[in-house]
Amino acid sequence: MIAAEGSPAPLDWPNAGEAIGGQDFGPFERETLVRYALVSGDDNPLHLDPEAAKAAGLAGPPVHGMLMLSCFEPLIMGWRRDLFITRLSAKFLRPLLAGEGIRVLGRVLRSQKVPKLELVLRLTARGPNDDLVILAEATVLLKNTSPLS
Amino acid sequence: MTERDPAQTGASALAPEPGTDAPICIHPIRVRTEPGEVARFSRETGGIGTGDFVPLTFPFRWLGLPAIRGVILQSIGGEGFLPVHEAQSFAYESSLRIDTDYVLAVEIGSSDKPPRLIVTMVVSTLEGEVCARLETVLRIVRLTQETPS
Numbered sequence: 001m002i003a004a005e006g007s008p009a010p011l012d013w014p015n016a017g018e019a020i021g022g023q024d025f026g027p028f029e030r031e032t033l034v035r036y037a038l039v040s041g042d043d044n045p046l047h048l049d050p051e052a053a054k055a056a057g058l059a060g061p062p063v064h065g066m067l068m069l070s071c072f073e074p075l076i077m078g079w080r081r082d083l084f085i086t087r088l089s090a091k092f093l094r095p096l097l098a099g100e101g102i103r104v105l106g107r108v109l110r111s112q113k114v115p116k117l118e119l120v121l122r123l124t125a126r127g128p129n130d131d132l133v134i135l136a137e138a139t140v141l142l143k144n145t146s147p148l149s
Numbered sequence: 150m151t152e153r154d155p156a157q158t159g160a161s162a163l164a165p166e167p168g169t170d171a172p173i174c175i176h177p178i179r180v181r182t183e184p185g186e187v188a189r190f191s192r193e194t195g196g197i198g199t200g201d202f203v204p205l206t207f208p209f210r211w212l213g214l215p216a217i218r219g220v221i222l223q224s225i226g227g228e229g230f231l232p233v234h235e236a237q238s239f240a241y242e243s244s245l246r247i248d249t250d251y252v253l254a255v256e257i258g259s260s261d262k263p264p265r266l267i268v269t270m271v272v273s274t275l276e277g278e279v280c281a282r283l284e285t286v287l288r289i290v291r292l293t294q295e296t297p298s
Contacts, residue, residue: 056290
């Protein structure tokens with residue numbers, strides 16, 4: 001599945017600093033959160049019940065962090081389809097409220113060709129007013145695209 | 150602190166009480182990447198919903214399984230507290246395949262200042278090959294007022 005160590009880099013293998021174009025997701029309406037709760041099993045009332053959110057000190061139900069984090073995979077795959085995401089770690093820095101949307105984007109932090117083709121990506125999700133909602137980092141490897149693999 | 154019923158919660162009979170540093174170990178759980186569930190999850194998380202691959206964040210939904218969820222809810226402290234997702238990481242050795250059985254090994258640790266749960270999950274094949282590791286950090290928030298039941 002992963003390109004073998006020592007495999008030649010594609011001609012367009014990214015360099016450090018290359019941007020991963022922004023993509024908008026949402027707005028995440030209340031109905032979206034209900035559907036996500038159903039498919040994910042995360043029915044924490046914080047996300048679904050305005051009273052619970054209020055009791056937790058929020059102005060309204062926040063969007064599930066995992067729903068937003070899930071947006072990074074289509075971002076990366078839309079950028080390059082020849083990558084395998086081997087690691088993704090994230091911190092949820094501030095809540096995004098139901099009805100709001102995010103813009104996800106990234107940048108290549110490190111680009112490695114030896115011993116294996118690997119990129120470290122810095123990823124962010126920003127909400128209204130450009131507020132940083134998620135700060136994440138991903139490590140991706142080149143997939144083995146050989147038809148003989 | 151009340152005594153827990155391992156049969157009810159899925160926790161090991163040797164598990165320590167929450168609040169200590171030693172994690173609670175949950176008995177291995179067999180799961181399956183059902184094609185319909187994968188497709189529905191993919192549709193709700195920015196994917197195209199073709200169901201031809203398992204989204205990176207899909208294993209998170211297994212935290213909602215009763216045997217895991219019960220221990221998490223018990224560890225949080227019951228009514229009057231809610232978990233807030235603070236950080237999440239995924240580390241993949243190999244992609245998960247659709248319509249395939251896996252085994253979960255889950256541990257739930259805690260810290261007191263501030264109160265947090267740290268849930269680690271290892272997803273392995275039935276042959277014992279590790280495919281993915283997840284770590285979920287949940288901050289425990291005390292609600293300021295009663296929520297409607």
